Amino acid sequence: MTTSIVRATCPHDCPDTCALLVTVQDGVATEVRGDPEHPTTAGVLCTKVSRYTERTYHQERLLYPMKRIGKKGEGKFTRISWNEALDTIANRLKAAAAKHPESILPYSYAGTMGMVQGESMAARFFHKLGASFLDRTICSMAGGVGYRYTIGARIGTDLEQFQSAKLILIWGGNPIASNLHFWMRAQEAKRNGAKLIAIDPYRSLTAEKCHQHIALLPGTDSALALGMMHVLIKEGLLDRDYIARHTIGFDQLAQRAAEWTPQRTADTCGITIDEVVQLARDYGETARSGAAVAIRVNYGIQRVHGGGMSVRNIACLPALVGAWRHAAGGIQLSSSDTFPRNVAALQRRDLLPAGAKPRTINMSTIGDDLLRDTSPEFGPKIDAVIVYNANPVAVAPESSKVAQGFAREDLFTVVLEHFQTDTADYADILLPATTQLEHVDVHAAYGHTYMMANNAAIVPMGEAKPNTEIFRLLASRMGFDEPCFSDSDDAIAREAFNKSDVRAIHFDWDSLKQRGWQKLNVPDAPFAHGGFPTPSGKCEFYSETMKKDGLDPLPTYIPPYESVASNPKLAKRYPLAMISPPARNFLNSTFVNVQSLRSTEGEPHLDIHPIDAAQRSIENGDRVRIHNDRGSFEAKARVTGKARQGLVVGLSIWWKKFSADGKNVNEVTSQRLTDMGKAPTFYDVLVEVEKVRS
Ligand SMILES: Nc1nc2c(c(=O)[nH]1)N[C@H]1C(S)=C(S)[C@@H](COP(=O)(O)OP(=O)(O)OC[C@H]3O[C@@H](n4cnc5c(=O)[nH]c(N)nc54)[C@H](O)[C@@H]3O)O[C@H]1N2
Numbered sequence: 221m222t223t224s225i226v227r228a229t230c231p232h233d234c235p236d237t238c239a240l241l242v243t244v245q246d247g248v249a250t251e252v253r254g255d256p257e258h259p260t261t262a263g264v265l266c267t268k269v270s271r272y273t274e275r276t277y278h279q280e281r282l283l284y285p286m287k288r289i290g291k292k293g294e295g296k297f298t299r300i301s302w303n304e305a306l307d308t309i310a311n312r313l314k315a316a317a318a319k320h321p322e323s324i325l326p327y328s329y330a331g332t333m334g335m336v337q338g339e340s341m342a343a344r345f346f347h348k349l350g351a352s353f354l355d356r357t358i359c360s361m362a363g364g365v366g367y368r369y370t371i372g373a374r375i376g377t378d379l380e381q382f383q384s385a386k387l388i389l390i391w392g393g394n395p396i397a398s399n400l401h402f403w404m405r406a407q408e409a410k411r412n413g414a415k416l417i418a419i420d421p422y423r424s425l426t427a428e429k430c431h432q433h434i435a436l437l438p439g440t441d442s443a444l445a446l447g448m449m450h451v452l453i454k455e456g457l458l459d460r461d462y463i464a465r466h467t468i469g470f471d472q473l474a475q476r477a478a479e480w481t482p483q484r485t486a487d488t489c490g491i492t493i494d495e496v497v498q499l500a501r502d503y504g505e506t507a508r509s510g511a512a513v514a515i516r517v518n519y520g521i522q523r524v525h526g527g528g529m530s531v532r533n534i535a536c537l538p539a540l541v542g543a544w545r546h547a548a549g550g551i552q553l554s555s556s557d558t559f560p561r562n563v564a565a566l567q568r569r570d571l572l573p574a575g576a577k578p579r580t581i582n583m584s585t586i587g588d589d590l591l592r593d594t595s596p597e598f599g600p601k602i603d604a605v606i607v608y609n610a611n612p613v614a615v616a617p618e619s620s621k622v623a624q625g626f627a628r629e630d631l632f633t634v635v636l637e638h639f640q641t642d643t644a645d646y647a648d649i650l651l652p653a654t655t656q657l658e659h660v661d662v663h664a665a666y667g668h669t670y671m672m673a674n675n676a677a678i679v680p681m682g683e684a685k686p687n688t689e690i691f692r693l694l695a696s697r698m699g700f701d702e703p704c705f706s707d708s709d710d711a712i713a714r715e716a717f718n719k720s721d722v723r724a725i726h727f728d729w730d731s732l733k734q735r736g737w738q739k740l741n742v743p744d745a746p747f748a749h750g751g752f753p754t755p756s757g758k759c760e761f762y763s764e765t766m767k768k769d770g771l772d773p774l775p776t777y778i779p780p781y782e783s784v785a786s787n788p789k790l791a792k793r794y795p796l797a798m799i800s801p802p803a804r805n806f807l808n809s810t811f812v813n814v815q816s817l818r819s820t821e822g823e824p825h826l827d828i829h830p831i832d833a834a835q836r837s838i839e840n841g842d843r844v845r846i847h848n849d850r851g852s853f854e855a856k857a858r859v860t861g862k863a864r865q866g867l868v869v870g871l872s873i874w875w876k877k878f879s880a881d882g883k884n885v886n887e888v889t890s891q892r893l894t895d896m897g898k899a900p901t902f903y904d905v906l907v908e909v910e911k912v913r914s
């Protein structure tokens with residue numbers, strides 16, 4: 221028996237990007253562990269990825285190319301050869317491109333975060349074709365844009381410093397489920413005497429374990445930040461020296477914040493005046509004492525109308541109190557922009573046909589866009605969609621429209637997948653893709669600052685191929701003969717980071733592959749001495765760029781589209797706010813088909829407050845129907861004080877086919893977009909709930 225340990229990287233859309241050690245015995249992966257030597261992984265994996273072999277060797281892995289034989293959505297397929305599959309696709313794409321290349325749309329997201337199996341060969345292929353661009357907005361754009369207005373780039377407090385903070389605000393995040401290795405650091409801080417405060421409408425697993433939980437109304441975070449500024453300024457809890465040296469617009473900000481009295485803030489957020497004042501004092505006084513105050517702001521606050529503004533406002537707080545002076549102070553949204561990615565080399569936008577300026581389709585409005593006809597504003601109707609690393613039928617908003625779009629008889633759909641997902645059911649051609657254990661990749665991260673390598677641990681299952689190989693083969697069938705279409709995965713990985721940038725000057729693919737990981741060359745405290753990558757070089761309380769972009773240049777409050785306060789007419793019919801954050805044992809819709817993880821989650825639930833339940837004669841365990849004008853889905857009621865009154869929570873994202881009614885939470889979410897970044901508003905939803913049966 222031969223046993224080896226292969227260095228790999230978790231590919232999932234999770235800030236932690238763990239370093240993995242894969243045990244391989246006689247060609248079979250028998251165990252996946254966290255690398256104990258990698259500082260942020262520290263030998264620990266989440267439950268999902270500790271079961272990685274169960275997913276890899278799952279009986280329902282797609283092993284051969286298939287073509288559809290049933291109706292779209294029915295999920296009936298028959299096996300075909302790779303030759304037949306590739307010829308069919310190339311012929312259909314050639315025909316569509318001859319009419320109009322923009323009628324072809326790639327649809328992909330972060331099924332793998334790998335820079336090779338994500339957008340490298342695929343992007344080259346679609347650039348060369350002149351296909352429509354996809355605006356990849358579904359997750360992080362609102363906050364990303366908001367953060368950039370204030371700070372300049374998605375750069376923040378290093379994960380490896382948080383254990384030294386004395387106060388941590390966990391704002392719109394549920395790290396026990398979604399950012400475990402940050403939670404480990406927060407726990408260490410707690411043991412060192414730090415106070416943890418969760419700001420979340422729902423008593424999540426994390427909120428339950430913090431010293432304090434502030435359960436504000438969804439979509440009101442920007443108001444809470446303004447209320448904090450009000451108190452900090454009024455009580456002089458400021459770092460005047462830091463403000464003078466490293467910020468712009470303090471006087472205007474002070475005027476604006478003056479409008480946000482604790483009373484107004486408390487009324488807007490649905491919390492007490494005391495909570496507002498005490499939060500600001502905790503923050504300002506801890507900073508004043510010379511200790512580090514840190515904020516982990518996350519994605520939970522961004523999926524509402526004013527999600528961008530919320531992040532923009534919260535990002536102003538550290539500069540007000542001088543929190544950036546400490547390595548353990550400041551704020552982290554994402555570490556993405558710390559990585560000097562070499563996007564130009566990976567994706568080769570220069571391959572676009574001369575003069576071509578393809579339109580951009582927003583992935584968050586795919587429902588509407590698949591149903592649009594050719595028009596001067598829209599351009600050509602979408603004739604062909606190639607889906608990879610994504611499951612839009614389950615995860616995109618207003619999914620009855622998404623499904624209706626994918627059900628179009630005249631639409632040609634190709635899906636590259638590991639499993640027959642809800643989206644795969646609509647494919648004309650379904651192609652088996654390799655998993656992380658079967659291919660090579662290189663990764664950046666959005667929660668730490670290590671460059672990461674993934675070696676293939678086992679040979680591909682069945683006839684599965686890496687995304688890159690599938691697009692290489694398609695490129696050759698399309699007659700694309702640029703040398704970059706023959707680049708190997710290693711050759712692509714070698715170009716991942718820009719070595720002329722000082723942060724990645726030591727990047728070398730061959731040694732990274734051997735070591736597994738390598739920290740970027742970055743300072744511990746990114747803005748201790750200012751140097752913000754904004755146009756002014758300062759932290760921008762006032763943003764001229766926002767003004768140019770048609771936004772309020774100062775922090776402001778943008779109410780939700782759908783809430784009792786902002787839309788009382790709608791709230792008469794649909795009085796309950798609904799949010800649908802991720803379930804701990806799923807990763808978006810990935811892992812829902814892994815039996816052991818699905819059994820832990822049980823079935824789709826809806827958490828509802830006892831008072832709201834009583835008003836509707838709903839008891840714990842009843843089947844309920846959640847509905848609004850867009851649609852409905854069913855779940856099992858969990859009557860619990862975890863959901864504040866007026867709020868219901870459906871942990872997600874279930875595959876529709878694993879629900880009793882074949883639907884999921886995205887039946888009721890809307891395609892309206894956020895104030896910044898054109899992102900979806902998954903948590904900006906009003907619904908009514910009724911009992912179906914006991
Ligand atoms: N286990 C697991 N981990 C994951 C994922 C997963 O599906 N499962 N998904 C990954 C991905 S793609 C992402 S983007 C992240 C998401 O993970 P997070 O960034 O943690 O975001 P969410 O889980 O969407 O929401 C976090 C918390 O915000 C709360 N929240 C909802 N609305 C509001 C609001 O208006 N204001 C405030 N203050 N809080 C609000 C929710 O109740 C929830 O408890 O996690 C990643 N990690």
Ligand SMILES: Nc1nc2c(c(=O)[nH]1)N[C@H]1C(S)=C(S)[C@@H](COP(=O)(O)OP(=O)(O)OC[C@H]3O[C@@H](n4cnc5c(=O)[nH]c(N)nc54)[C@H](O)[C@@H]3O)O[C@H]1N2
Pocket residue numbers: 233329330331332337358359360519608609610611612615616636637638639641653654655656687800801802807808809810872873885886889902
């Ligand atoms: N209601 C509601 N909806 C949401 C959210 C929410 O909180 N609530 N969260 C939103 C967020 S934050 C996000 S990021 C999106 C996530 O949406 P998606 O990025 O679509 O994520 P997944 O649902 O995990 O689907 C990824 C798919 O990629 C496949 N895959 C993985 N690796 C590979 C590979 O190497 N090759 C190929 N071909 N396929 C691969 C997996 O099998 C999986 O089916 O969902 C959004 N939708």
Ligand code: SF4
Pocket residue numbers: 230231232234235236237238265266267268269270400401807
């Ligand atoms: S999903 Fe996140 S926590 Fe789990 S192994 Fe992957 S990177 Fe680590």
Ligand SMILES: [Mo]
Pocket residue numbers: 233358359360519
């Ligand atoms: Mo996400």
